[in-house]
Amino acid sequence: MHRIALVGRHLLNPSLVLRRQMSMEPRAAVDRVRQSGLLKAQGLIGGKWTDAYDGKTIEVQNPATGDIITNVAYMGKKETTDAISSAYGTFNSWSKLTASERSRCLRKWYDLMISHKEELALLMTLEQGKPLKEALGEVAYGAGFIEFFAEEAKRIYGDIIPATLADRRLFVLKQPVGVVGAITPWNFPLAMITRKVGPALASGCTVIVKPSEYTPLTALAAAELSLQAGIPPGALNVVVGNASDIGDTLLQSTKVRKITFTGSTAVGKKLLAGSANTVKRVSLELGGNAPCIVFDDADLDVAVQGTLAAKFRNSGQTCVCANRILVQEGIYEKFANAFAKAVQDLQVGNGLLEGIAQGPLINKAAVEKVETFISDATSKGANVILGGKRHSLGMTFYEPTVLGNVNDEMLISREEVFGPVAPLLRFKTEEDAIRMANDTNAGLAAYVFTTSIPRSWRVTEALEYGLVGVNEGLISTEVAPFGGYKQSGLGREGSKYGIDEYLELKYVCLGNMKEA
Ligand SMILES: NC(=O)c1ccc[n+]([C@@H]2O[C@H](COP(=O)([O-])OP(=O)(O)OC[C@H]3O[C@@H](n4cnc5c(N)ncnc54)[C@H](O)[C@@H]3O)[C@@H](O)[C@H]2O)c1
Numbered sequence: 001m002h003r004i005a006l007v008g009r010h011l012l013n014p015s016l017v018l019r020r021q022m023s024m025e026p027r028a029a030v031d032r033v034r035q036s037g038l039l040k041a042q043g044l045i046g047g048k049w050t051d052a053y054d055g056k057t058i059e060v061q062n063p064a065t066g067d068i069i070t071n072v073a074y075m076g077k078k079e080t081t082d083a084i085s086s087a088y089g090t091f092n093s094w095s096k097l098t099a100s101e102r103s104r105c106l107r108k109w110y111d112l113m114i115s116h117k118e119e120l121a122l123l124m125t126l127e128q129g130k131p132l133k134e135a136l137g138e139v140a141y142g143a144g145f146i147e148f149f150a151e152e153a154k155r156i157y158g159d160i161i162p163a164t165l166a167d168r169r170l171f172v173l174k175q176p177v178g179v180v181g182a183i184t185p186w187n188f189p190l191a192m193i194t195r196k197v198g199p200a201l202a203s204g205c206t207v208i209v210k211p212s213e214y215t216p217l218t219a220l221a222a223a224e225l226s227l228q229a230g231i232p233p234g235a236l237n238v239v240v241g242n243a244s245d246i247g248d249t250l251l252q253s254t255k256v257r258k259i260t261f262t263g264s265t266a267v268g269k270k271l272l273a274g275s276a277n278t279v280k281r282v283s284l285e286l287g288g289n290a291p292c293i294v295f296d297d298a299d300l301d302v303a304v305q306g307t308l309a310a311k312f313r314n315s316g317q318t319c320v321c322a323n324r325i326l327v328q329e330g331i332y333e334k335f336a337n338a339f340a341k342a343v344q345d346l347q348v349g350n351g352l353l354e355g356i357a358q359g360p361l362i363n364k365a366a367v368e369k370v371e372t373f374i375s376d377a378t379s380k381g382a383n384v385i386l387g388g389k390r391h392s393l394g395m396t397f398y399e400p401t402v403l404g405n406v407n408d409e410m411l412i413s414r415e416e417v418f419g420p421v422a423p424l425l426r427f428k429t430e431e432d433a434i435r436m437a438n439d440t441n442a443g444l445a446a447y448v449f450t451t452s453i454p455r456s457w458r459v460t461e462a463l464e465y466g467l468v469g470v471n472e473g474l475i476s477t478e479v480a481p482f483g484g485y486k487q488s489g490l491g492r493e494g495s496k497y498g499i500d501e502y503l504e505l506k507y508v509c510l511g512n513m514k515e516a
């Protein structure tokens, strides 16, 4: 039951699940991906698989075993400059295709991702660590952005504005922004790319993707499928390597008209500042500090399952993961007991094994961050209800943890822990809950558990967050807008709103319409 909760009804189309969860040895998984032709180790520039010009490579590691999956080209300024030229050169032809021609390419890409869902999911589990069922869920979710924007490509309508003078006609055209630089994180190696590239390509933009150095393989496999789908060489380029060299080259180029970024707030702020000189359009999806509010009148089972899903998806390494669980005092003890019991059932291990619900953390630094946050909390009065230490499996596995008596002075309440630690904070009144929830610079996701409809509306309206789950812990979908208030970001991804981020509005005034 808990495993299903973590995968999520909305993120996992049942028809896309492997018929039977298989356990697979990592080496067999790598072989299977290699045989499918999707294990790519070079960047993609102008439709050509390309080594770093100086021959440098980096290792891509399996966080569950420490094994090297493969070495990948480690690129920098020169390769990025060439990728920009290639995207710039292709913009004219790609943007001039009809919407339905672009749509057909995207739809074909979606179909190929779905027919290769198992290889993509295996690759994702290998390099990122998430359990295979979650990886399959991400393939469905990630491919869903391509399907959705294949459809939206045909719905980029302009406007006609009633004119203020009789001899004029006023129009609004929507045109693609141009070349887009897309920089993405490791926690969702496919979906964070497709929700940028889908609307960009649909609107006629061309793209340079820089995936995380921890998880380039899923991105490269998806890029290979884009070529097979007939997306023309140069429309989608992928450079992997030195983050600041690639980032600076994208920022400094006047050919790049937009930067779209998902990742940490610190890097997002740098990119925002760096975009000022060339006045680029910027979209940012940054860190969160999601409150999950459980009221006395909540349905206990719904609240426990919803909080479990909101907290432990991807081992807590999700920007929308519940970071502070605010529990009203009347239900606190009951909720803490039931929640800890549910957390105890989560099986930790290599995501390729059947039944695993929690994979490893991405790297040692992530484990150290979790340890620092827990020792800060316990030194200030929090108690460990469950877990609280590295897992006996070693590597970067960490025990799913529940902390009690957390307060808003502790580091864990102020910043994203980005790991499998659920801190419980008590509150007395609805006003207290809203004040505590909004007491942060972040504003991405929030969750509310209550059986009162009036309260659900009052609280939702008062929350300074871009996404709110009411009695639901997994709310992401390609058809709804995703994005944050405050320092959690700028702009929205997914849904009909997501395509606006890739379009310029051009006002046209047709004058002198007098009859001859
Ligand atoms: N709001 C969202 O939609 C969302 C989604 C996923 C992750 N996140 C956030 O991402 C963070 C975790 O991801 P991460 O650790 O990969 O983030 P990160 O900011 O360290 O890295 C994100 C990407 O930026 C690149 N990068 C790093 N320094 C750069 C620089 N100077 N110039 C250009 N690129 C640079 C990295 O190589 C990577 O590709 C968390 O804070 C999480 O909340 C947000």
Ligand SMILES: O=CCCC(=O)O
Binding pocket: 187, 188, 191, 317, 318, 319, 320, 476, 482
């Ligand atoms: O980590 C952030 C993205 C997660 C999601 O799209 O639900």
